[in-house]
Amino acid sequence: MVKVQSVHSQAIHAEERAHEADHPSSQVARFGAEQPLRLDCGVDLAPFQIAYQTYGELNADKSNAILVCHALTGDQHVANIHPVTGKPGWWQTLVGPGKPLDPERFFIICSNVIGSCMGSTGPSSTNPATGKPWGLDFPIITIPDMVRAQAMLIDRLGIDRLFCVVGGSMGGMQTLQWTVAYPKRVASALAIACSTRHSAQNIAFHELGRQAVMADPDWRHGRYYEEGTYPHRGLGVARMAAHITYLSDAALHRKFGRRMQDRELPTFSFDADFQVESYLRYQGSSFVERFDANSYLYLTRAMDYFDIAADHNGVLAEAFRDTATRFCVVSFTSDWLFPTSESRNVVHALNAGGARVSFAEIETDRGHDAFLLDVPEFVDIARAFLQSAGVAHGLVAKGK
Amino acid sequence: MVKVQSVHSQAIHAEERAHEADHPSSQVARFGAEQPLRLDCGVDLAPFQIAYQTYGELNADKSNAILVCHALTGDQHVANIHPVTGKPGWWQTLVGPGKPLDPERFFIICSNVIGSCMGSTGPSSTNPATGKPWGLDFPIITIPDMVRAQAMLIDRLGIDRLFCVVGGSMGGMQTLQWTVAYPKRVASALAIACSTRHSAQNIAFHELGRQAVMADPDWRHGRYYEEGTYPHRGLGVARMAAHITYLSDAALHRKFGRRMQDRELPTFSFDADFQVESYLRYQGSSFVERFDANSYLYLTRAMDYFDIAADHNGVLAEAFRDTATRFCVVSFTSDWLFPTSESRNVVHALNAGGARVSFAEIETDRGHDAFLLDVPEFVDIARAFLQSAGVAHGLVAKGK
Incomplete structure (x- = not known):
């Protein structure tokens, strides 16, 4: 071992x-x-x-x-x-x-x-x-x-x-x-x-995710390792997109519907008023802690070619x-x-x-x-x- | 007039x-x-x-x-x-x-x-x-x-x-x-x-689009007008996501399927090998020429609250x-x-x-x-x- x-x-x-x-x-x-x-x-x-x-x-x-x-x-x-x-x-x-x-x-x-x-x-x-x-x-x-x-x-x-x-x-x-x-x-x-x-x-959703990663200036054309950056925003957006595809409309409705997060009335802002927004933001931010952005590009590409x-x-x-x-x-x-x-x-x-x-x-x-x-x-x-x-x-x- | x-x-x-x-x-x-x-x-x-x-x-x-x-x-x-x-x-x-x-x-x-x-x-x-x-x-x-x-x-x-x-x-x-x-x-x-x-x-897809815009450093917390920047990458990604939702799986299959763009064999790269990739990239880039990123945030929010x-x-x-x-x-x-x-x-x-x-x-x-x-x-x-x-x-x- x-x-x-x-x-x-x-x-x-x-x-x-x-x-x-x-x-x-x-x-x-x-x-x-x-x-x-x-x-x-x-x-x-x-x-x-x-x-x-x-x-x-x-x-x-x-x-x-x-x-x-x-x-x-x-x-x-x-x-x-x-x-x-x-x-x-x-x-x-x-x-x-x-x-x-x-x-x-x-x-x-x-x-x-x-x-x-x-x-x-x-x-x-x-x-x-x-x-x-x-x-x-x-x-x-x-x-x-x-x-x-x-x-x-x-x-x-x-x-x-x-x-x-x-x-x-x-x-x-x-x-x-x-x-x-x-x-x-x-x-x-x-x-x-x-x-x-x-x-x-499927290819469309993967391309969306890749473009989100590549749009992040911290991606640095894939050289973020040496440059001390990390495309966490782009990868987070990619993960949010993917997560929507992993759940059905019915499951999202059952889990979240139009329920608000910790409140009853809208804040009239861009805060995460709806539970589904908090959920997606969490999925995006937790994912970037454990996954390499370039690997995400390579593995989605492998699936596309299949x-x-x-x-x-x-x-x-x-x-x-x-x-x-x-x-x-x-x-x-x-x-x-x-x-x-x-x-x-x-x-x-x-x-x-x-x-x-x-x-x-x-x-x-x-x-x-x-x-x-x-x-x-x-x-x-x-x-x-x-x-x-x-x-x-x-x-x-x-x-x- | x-x-x-x-x-x-x-x-x-x-x-x-x-x-x-x-x-x-x-x-x-x-x-x-x-x-x-x-x-x-x-x-x-x-x-x-x-x-x-x-x-x-x-x-x-x-x-x-x-x-x-x-x-x-x-x-x-x-x-x-x-x-x-x-x-x-x-x-x-x-x-x-x-x-x-x-x-x-x-x-x-x-x-x-x-x-x-x-x-x-x-x-x-x-x-x-x-x-x-x-x-x-x-x-x-x-x-x-x-x-x-x-x-x-x-x-x-x-x-x-x-x-x-x-x-x-x-x-x-x-x-x-x-x-x-x-x-x-x-x-x-x-x-x-x-x-x-x-x-x-629907809210999830809109939140994805908003997060894509806001993730773009050129968005400058919405103050890009004065700063001479424009969040074209983030807004382009948001538009790509939206465009997937505007078409059915069947329509995407009929229009593009797995057909390659100007070639028969894959390039084994992150180029837009598939027609559906070129299509999405075009939709994203042409949209940012005609639409204000902040308006995109506000109008999607209005729909979410409806x-x-x-x-x-x-x-x-x-x-x-x-x-x-x-x-x-x-x-x-x-x-x-x-x-x-x-x-x-x-x-x-x-x-x-x-x-x-x-x-x-x-x-x-x-x-x-x-x-x-x-x-x-x-x-x-x-x-x-x-x-x-x-x-x-x-x-x-x-x-x-």
């Missing part, structure tokens, strides 16, 4: 560098010059590293490994206290003792994606050619690149085949990409609230032709970022490709965020899918 | 002040200290002025006047070449010879709302107390304030009763407010793609009780900013209040923007409504 390098702190507060103690005891897999990451953009990235957390034990025949793929602003801290925010793991509804992904049964791996900022190599990491942070000199990465790096990590862990790959949103994109890029290495896949391509509206069908002559079913992976696709009725119609497209393509697939469209008004929330029907479906996949793969006894 | 004062140019380019020639020959109604505008926030605004355009002639008994209310970033140039952009009027589909609002028949008035920047008094106007632009010292205005100012203009024009008030989006809010505030002065009302209150999601029911003990039907106005409410199925369900609520309240109301829910994938576009079914409905209202009010002969 190696302590993660403090690449993140450079990004967060230029003035608070080298607070290594703030950083987690994540394990780190380092890959040297002899093992470059071949990126879709044509660059060989080397050296690079992947930070990851594990929960549970790998069994003797290495057949019980589950890879959890995180979403855009997630990280490897899926089921432990977050080292920066002090908050519980981001997927405690699904991962933990007695949960569908139970460390008593499974060896659960969650790695920080390449391009992110929680210990894996990204734009805030040091560019070995200059000794300075990469900034915008970091090569553009894609969802397939993220998955390629994860595959190298899985190799390093000595695991040939994953029992399951699980993820929601950008994590769901990685999950689907795993089944396409490494069909023999994925016994089962649970893809939640995602799609095989980013829509025009289009599995495009790599298969425009025919999505071809990507899944004769797959042996067992699929479960989950969507939420009020998710307008990754609408349930996108999941249906995936299911149709899987059916056309001859895959075994179950599909659950869960009725909820909680929007895209539902995959991170305690939605009992979703948890039950995840449990049932892992149970049946476990039985099929001889991992768990029937009825256990 | 008085040439409009150059209050707008102060807002747009501090360095390009006094280009009066760029500004329209809008008529201006000036109200002095003896005729203050009583604002909901408690302030008496005086002096103030309203810039407006008219089309057609007022008939002898002054019974053929139609007031058109513009939307958030609209203005009085409803059916003439815009003096700043050089583009055609913003509602040529509805207003003009042979159109439903035909200047041959009607005297059509469109005034720039109070708080805006095309000649009516707003934050870019001169504060008489200081001799400098108001900036954020301008009082907060509301939709009822806009309507109160319009009523003073209508008085000035010697018109007692409007044959019709027409508007979409924020213009629809004003239309509904007219029927509530001055029920005897409005014979008919055509309210399009609007609601009687702003939803939590809630007709709140002023009637929370019972919307009470607002419309025993109204003599003839209503037509129009919504568009793919409008997610002012969803058709909001229009249904208005119609239910109108029915409960005993109003004569017709409701048209128009099937289109063009989103909120549909009210500004050439949607034949919508144009036909507007024509039919004005025809029947004209007959009922003895204004046009049956079948004419």
